[in-house]
Amino acid sequence: MPGTQDRRSRSSKPLTVHGHAQSGDLIGLQxxxxxxxxxxxxxxDVMAQTPLHVAAxxxxxxxxxxxxxxxxxxxIELEAKNMYGETPLHMAAKNGCNEAARLLLDRGASLTAKANNGMTPLHLAVWSSPRIEDCLTVKTLLEYNADCNVTDNEGMTPLNHLLQGPGNEKVHELLQRHLEEQRKRKAVEAFGETKAKMAELEEAMTHIVGLHExxxxxxxxxRGMLLDEKRRALGLRVAARKPPHMAFLGNPGTGxxxxxxxxxRLLHMxxxxxxxxxxxxxxxxxxxxxxxxxxxxxRRKIKEAEGGILFVDEAYRLIPMQKADDKDYGLEALEEIMSFMDSGKVVVIFAGYSEPMKRVISSNExxxxxxxxxxxxxxxxxxxxxEITHLKMSSQVEDSMLYGFKLHWACSMGAVADLIERETTEKQRKEMNGGLIDxxxxxxxxxxxxxLDLECMDIDDLLTITLEDLEAGLRSLPQ
Structure with a gap:
């Protein structure tokens, strides 16, 4: 090649492997x-580049x-980095070397690799496009689905760099079109994820009996949170939702x-x-x-709960019955919890009987x-x-005492409801609620x-709980 001969005539030194990569001398490199x-x-020695960097x-x-x-x-080290943290694809991108970039991408070169300044190959291709008056490399990177929204260490997207410089109208058009396509694609993906998450929530709520409100x-x-995901996927800017702190009021065993x-699970989902x-x-x-x-x-307990929910059961017990009881430190614990509630690091749920919980509500302004x-x-x-009885029997886990057992066909919802009505008192039901089922x-x-007879060999008989068994179970409960 002419370039190789000229270079050799000016220097008596033989070309290095990097020199062959730069000059395009395939035979010499081989x-x-x-x-x-x-x-x-x-x-x-100059930039800590590999032959692949130079050739690209x-x-x-x-x-x-x-x-x-x-x-x-x-x-071959496809993701080798030079002194600036640039990969061979970075080198091809910033020099407008479209054919080399395509070869590297076909072999799996990373579009998300970042140089020391946080720039991806797309950043560099866009940044250099006005200088080389070419948009083919940008187009290629976008064809391989380079992310237009990724930011460098200064928080700049590829489009930000283009708008700050002399600009390139074709590249600007390409980026805008690709951004719109990415938004639509993300919205479609978000919709699919939203449907799956709603189905998961619906399944979880089938285990909640009553409590319609x-x-x-x-x-x-x-729905609000999941629709916000979709809005953001479409590029819309909406305020982040803060999960509310709550109070659950009611008798024990109500779920x-x-x-x-x-x-x-929902808030994490x-x-x-x-x-x-x-x-x-x-x-x-x-x-x-x-x-x-x-x-x-x-504070230790709050720290333990960070990132999730702190569930304070029987919260009314934090407030002394007598206001003059200065030896009770429950109010101090409540105030400590209250001081953390604005941090956004934990969601607090206070739970307890409705009437005593009024003390908690009025104790702190x-x-x-x-x-x-x-x-x-x-x-x-x-x-x-x-209904809870049937739900529990249909969802027993392996380490449960009732795993593998089933209810007799005669144990219908109506029959079990009548049995509970007959064999328990209103006081029992009010004090225990769902707690009486287990x-x-x-x-x-x-x-x-x-x-059962010890010689019983009938599988159904061995595993089937009857109304008679449930009746005996209820009669064994404390009065």
Whole structure:
């Protein structure tokens, strides 16, 4: 090649492997590598570039292809970085070397690789496009779906760089068109994800019996949050939602803890909370016995709950019955929790009986400003308790005492509801609510074991809980 001869005439030194890569001397480069295969990824002294960097930056396509196809003991470093953190694709991009860029992309070169200044290959291709008056390399990178929204260390997108310089109308058009296509594609993806997430939420809510107002609110939050995802995917700027702090009011066994766990999953699922963990605490977990113990103890629990939900059960126990009780440190724990509620690092749910919870609400003037959602968990009807019974029997996990067992066909919803109505008192149902189902079922299985003949070989008989067993289970409950 003429360029090679001119260079050799000016210098008595033989070309290095990098010199052959720059001049396009394929035969000379091949000979160098055959003599010393370790030169394949050797760095030069000036910019710490490999032969692939140099060949790509000069668009020496034959050299690039040869290096990519090399089958020697050394493996080509496709993502090798020079002193500026640039890969061979960066070099091809910033010099408008379209053919070399396409070869590298076909072999899997990374579009997202960032140089030391945070620039991707698309940044450099756009930045250099006015200088080289070419947009082919930009077009190629976009064909391979380079991200137009990625930012460098200064927070600049490729389009930002173009608008700051002399500009290139064709490149500007290309970027705008691709941005619109990316937005539409992301919106379509977001829609598919939204449908899947809503289906997951609907499935989780099938395990909540009753509580129609609460379920409606959960749906509203989920739909709003998921639609915000779609809005952002379309490039619309909308305010981030802050999850509200809540109070769950009602008797024990009405599903407050279970709903908190489902809520944790929901808020994590839609990206509002970084985790789905629910940290359950009571007075004893927060309040110390001596002066100076409560604050650190409460802060440890808040720290543990960060990123998720802090579920304060029987929260009314933090407030003493007598206002003059200066030896009670529950109020200090409450104030400590309140001070963290504006941080956005944790969602707090206070739970407890409706009437005693009024003490908590009135104890701190900032409570109602911070706790904006109040949900009332009513007592379950016998019909709802029967529904819970069927749900529990159909969703037993392997380590459960009832795993593998089933209800007899005669244990219909109506029959179980009538049985609960007949065998329990209103006081029992009000005090236990859903909490009476687990002991009833465990007692029922024990009754099944008691009435079966030890020589029984019938599989259905061995695994089927009858109305008679449920009745015995209810009669074993504390009055």
């Amino acid at each position: 000979k160098k590598l055959e003599e010393n295969p370790s030169l394949l990824n050797a760095r030069n 930056g000069y668009n020496n396509v034959e050299i690039v292809k040869f290096l990519l196809d090399w089958r020697g003991p050394e493996k 609460l379920k409606l609110q959960l749906k509203k939050w989920a 407050k803890t279970m709903v908190a766990r489902i809520l944790g 839609v990206g509002i909370l970084p985790t789905d963990k629910v940290t359950e605490v009571q007075r004893t977990d927060l309040v110390g016995e001596f002066v100076g113990h409560t604050g650190p103890k409460t 900032g409570f109602c400003r911070r706790v904006t959602k109040f949900f009332y968990f009513g007592d379950f009807s016998t019909k709802e308790l029967a 002991p009833m079922l465990v007692n029922a299985r024990e009754n099944l074991d008691l009435r």
